[in-house]
Amino acid sequence: MSTQYPQPVEIRREGANILVTWSDGHRSDFSNHYLRTKCQCASCVDEWTRKPLLDPATIPADIHADQIQPVGNYAIQPSWSDGHTTGIYSFTLLRKLCPCDACQADGAAEEAAAS
Ligand SMILES: [Zn+2]
Numbered sequence: 001m002s003t004q005y006p007q008p009v010e011i012r013r014e015g016a017n018i019l020v021t022w023s024d025g026h027r028s029d030f031s032n033h034y035l036r037t038k039c040q041c042a043s044c045v046d047e048w049t050r051k052p053l054l055d056p057a058t059i060p061a062d063i064h065a066d067q068i069q070p071v072g073n074y075a076i077q078p079s080w081s082d083g084h085t086t087g088i089y090s091f092t093l094l095r096k097l098c099p100c101d102a103c104q105a106d107g108a109a110e111e112a113a114a115s
């Protein structure tokens with residue numbers, strides 16, 4: 001792999017949000033609720049069809065990560081306050097999920113190019 005993906009240098013829980021500072025200086029400000037709805041584990045997303053199995057309406061509005069465990073050097077695994085702990089968020093996924101305007105514009109452009 002020649003492409004260097006940015007790595008989080010700091011992951012901080014702050015109120016209802018999770019703040020990630022990246023090695024390229026970028027900052028992502030995720031709400032706990034948003035990140036929980038983006039869980040890609042087998043009980044939240046169908047492994048084969050990628051169809052979402054999780055109904056965001058069932059997630060408590062005050063959901064938060066009680067703990068965020070590093071997984072190897074490529075991902076994090078949050079323990080959510082609703083008892084859900086099986087979601088692993090790779091750094092690449094996390095960066096893709098960045099809700100800031102610049103990243104969302106990038107993502108949309110990529111999707112348009114792919115289709
Ligand atoms: Zn999940």
Ligand SMILES: [Zn+2]
Nearest residue numbers: 028098100103
């Ligand atoms: Zn961003």
